[in-house]
Amino acid sequence: MVQYLKQNLVFVISLIITVAVVIWALVSGDSFVAAVNGVMGALTSNFDWLYIYGATLFILFSIALAISPCGKTKLGGNDEKPEKGTLAWFAMLFSAGMGVGLVFWGVAEPLSHYVAPMAGIDPLTEEAQRFSLRSCFMHWGLHPWACYAVVGLALGYFAYRLKKPALISSTLEPLLGKQSTGATGVIIDIYVAVLTVMGVATSFGMGCIQISTGLDFLYGIPSNVFSLTIIVGLTCVVYTWSVVSGIDRGMQILSNVTMILCGVLMVLAFALGSSIDVVRGFLVGVGDWLTNFIQDSVRLESQGDASWIRGWRVFYWAWWLSWAPFVGIFLARISRGRTIREFVFGVVIAPTVVSMVWFSIFGGVSFEAAGGLSADQLAAITGSPETSPYVVFAQMPISMVLSLITIVVLFGFFVTSANSATYVLSMLTSNGENFPPTVKKLFWGVVLAFVAFAFMMSGGVSGIQKIAIIISFPFFLVMIIMCIAMVKALHEERHPKAGGSDGSSDE
Numbered sequence: 223m224v225q226y227l228k229q230n231l232v233f234v235i236s237l238i239i240t241v242a243v244v245i246w247a248l249v250s251g252d253s254f255v256a257a258v259n260g261v262m263g264a265l266t267s268n269f270d271w272l273y274i275y276g277a278t279l280f281i282l283f284s285i286a287l288a289i290s291p292c293g294k295t296k297l298g299g300n301d302e303k304p305e306k307g308t309l310a311w312f313a314m315l316f317s318a319g320m321g322v323g324l325v326f327w328g329v330a331e332p333l334s335h336y337v338a339p340m341a342g343i344d345p346l347t348e349e350a351q352r353f354s355l356r357s358c359f360m361h362w363g364l365h366p367w368a369c370y371a372v373v374g375l376a377l378g379y380f381a382y383r384l385k386k387p388a389l390i391s392s393t394l395e396p397l398l399g400k401q402s403t404g405a406t407g408v409i410i411d412i413y414v415a416v417l418t419v420m421g422v423a424t425s426f427g428m429g430c431i432q433i434s435t436g437l438d439f440l441y442g443i444p445s446n447v448f449s450l451t452i453i454v455g456l457t458c459v460v461y462t463w464s465v466v467s468g469i470d471r472g473m474q475i476l477s478n479v480t481m482i483l484c485g486v487l488m489v490l491a492f493a494l495g496s497s498i499d500v501v502r503g504f505l506v507g508v509g510d511w512l513t514n515f516i517q518d519s520v521r522l523e524s525q526g527d528a529s530w531i532r533g534w535r536v537f538y539w540a541w542w543l544s545w546a547p548f549v550g551i552f553l554a555r556i557s558r559g560r561t562i563r564e565f566v567f568g569v570v571i572a573p574t575v576v577s578m579v580w581f582s583i584f585g586g587v588s589f590e591a592a593g594g595l596s597a598d599q600l601a602a603i604t605g606s607p608e609t610s611p612y613v614v615f616a617q618m619p620i621s622m623v624l625s626l627i628t629i630v631v632l633f634g635f636f637v638t639s640a641n642s643a644t645y646v647l648s649m650l651t652s653n654g655e656n657f658p659p660t661v662k663k664l665f666w667g668v669v670l671a672f673v674a675f676a677f678m679m680s681g682g683v684s685g686i687q688k689i690a691i692i693i694s695f696p697f698f699l700v701m702i703i704m705c706i707a708m709v710k711a712l713h714e715e716r717h718p719k720a721g722g723s724d725g726s727s728d729e
Contacts, residue, residue, distance in 0.1 A: 231408055233651035233662070236415035240669065243420075243689075244676045262688045265540070265695055266532045270522060273539040274531075276698050278519045281368040283705050284375065284566050292712045293563035297378035302559040306474075308568075313477040314556050316573050317638035319370055319549045322425040324362065324580055325632045326432055329614050330607030331358055332585035333592060335534075337600050341527035351589055355507035358581040360518055361535065363511075363574040366542035369701070371569045373550020375562060376704045382558045384711065387654030390414045390547065390700065396707040396714075410700065414547045415650045419673055420693050421544040422643035426674035429636030430454055432608040436629045439612040440622065447679070454675045457637060462667035465641040465648075466660055473641050480634030487627045488583055494618050495587040503589075504582035511578075537691070544694035546701070551649065552642040555656065584611075591617050644670060 247254045266273075287293065296302060304311065335354035337345055343353050376393040386392035391407030398406060430453045434445040443449060464473050492500055523531055557565050591614040592600060603610045615624040647666040648658035677689060 230651065232411045232415060232653075236412045236419070236651060237669070239412070239416050240419050240673060244673055248676050248679065258688045258692065261692050265692065266536050269695070270528065270532050270536045272698060273536045273543075274520060274522060276702070277365040277369060277539040277542070280372050280701065280705075281364050281519075281570075284368045284371045284570055287375065287708075287712075288563045288566035292716070293561060293566075295379070295562050295712065295715075296383065296559060297375070297554065297557055297562065297565060298382040298559045302382075304557070304559040304564075306556055310474055310478065311556060312568065312572060313481040314474060314638070314642075315553050315569060316576065317477040317480055317635055318552050318642040319367070319545070319639075320362065320573060320577065322429050322632065322636040322639055324577065325611070325628060325635060326428050327607060328580060328584040328611065329588045330604060330610035331361070332581060333588045333600065333610065334604040334607075336589060336592065337604050338530075340530040341524045346592075351503070351585075352506060352510055354589075355503055355581060355585050356510040356514060356518070357534070358585060359507060359511040359574075359578050360515075361538045362577040362581065364570060365519075365539060366545075367570045367573050369539075369542050369546045370549045370553060371566055372701055372705060373546050374553035374557065374569060375565060376708045377551055378554035378557055378565065379562075379708060379711070381554065381654065388551070388554070388649055388656060389654040390551075390650075390704075392654065393704050394700075394707050396710040397703055411650060413696070414700075415647060417544065417693050417697060418548040418643055418647055418650065419670065420689050421548055422640060422670055423674040423677050423689070425545075425636050425639040426454075426457070426670065427678045428608075429632055429639075430457065430674065430678065432632055433629055435606075435608045436612055436625060436632075439609060440625055440629075450675070450678060454671050457633070457640065458667060458671035461637045461641040461644065462664060464637065465644045465663050465667065473638065473645070476634060476641070477638050480631060480638060483627060483631045483634065487624065487631055488580065490620070490624060490627070491587050491618075492583050494620070494624075495583070496590050499590065500583050500586035503586050504579065507582060508578060540691040540694060543697055543701075544691055546694075546697065548643045548646040551646045555645070555649070587618070588614050640667075640670060 306314065332354045335357050336350050339345055339350045339353050340357075343350055373390075377388060377390070380386045380392045380395070381388040386395065389407070389411050391398075391402045391410045394407070394410070395402040401407060430450055431445075433453055434443075434449050437443040437449065438445040460476075464476050467473070521531060521535075522528060553565075553569060557569075560568070588610075594617055595603070599613070603613050611628050612625050615621045615628070618624065644663055644667045645658070647670075648662040649655060651666075652658040652662055
């Protein structure tokens, strides 16, 4: 037993912490929610500047690394080739990193900014529409994907080029030295494992609630504890099967199918809506986004009012940070053999373009639908984002088809997010093994489902998001150290005399 605990210290302690949080949420829900709200308020009001400037810093870091001479360095040996084809690779990274959120917020967020924009902009105007798309492009573009890229680059470089264990602690070795494999490293890996559980509970909970709401809206199946239990159980079975099947089988198949259906949904929405307005919105939105990018990236308030910035932008940057460990580690795992430049452009630039197209289409559809809705209906949609796509689609031709595809796409996206997180958790708690034991995959699959269900019962979607955001705050410091450590390691590789290296330079 003692030997087992030594070899599985990260696994055991991270599990104990996770169970303790779940018990607190279930046994004393009121105190749990009060504590979450209190800490969340303190973070967003006192450290909004850190979230805003930090996320922008990660964009600059990843792009600078890509265009520098280090961009030619591979995440692996010099002769290694990518394990995945480009399309399959993109489908997997996009599904893991963004899919659930796009479906959940695709209609609700554009309408929210249109109805209640930042201070100084009149609601329900053309200016509000332009502000809405520009804000969606910001929230789902370069900033979140740069956070993922920083983690993915560091782990891919240290694990597959420098042959270190695939653990976050390994990426800090140039600065922490022996402490990266000692007590400090163990604490960091335990923290990342717990953060991964909390982060994926966000997507799991959001997906389950929106699927349940959709089934209620379409078929009258009540959205209650029983239906949520069935959805959680079914989802757990599917994503656990896919992760046990392996990256090259179940996970890749699910990602490809989901992306195809996502494309079908986009094409149908584009064709059935006002396509001219969508194209115009995309072109104008991109122009507004580029023109205001620097200003929006560092803005902390508008006309002395910081409420919108804190409620949306700071919230999103914190949310993406909670996803960064498991998405970044998964991206590193599927990107072995690619250069740093390929990785950055594939992970940061390409998904940003897809997200812009997505919000242009569904933002256009939602703006068109807003013209036929009352103020009370608009308030109801923005107040209940899980119902928004179904309410808007109800005003379009073949609304049942669109809503049904939405449910299937949502299911596919959050299954792929959950199985990538399950895989990453198994790696993290197996000393960074690239092929962790099946029993741990099965175990973490069940634990994730249980945690998400417990959080849904205690705090709903808002509660789930806040939990992940709070626990992610210290990861900012970890990521900054990670950037410095990677620059130091790359410099030592390219200039062996400066610090000694393994001689695997590309020069």
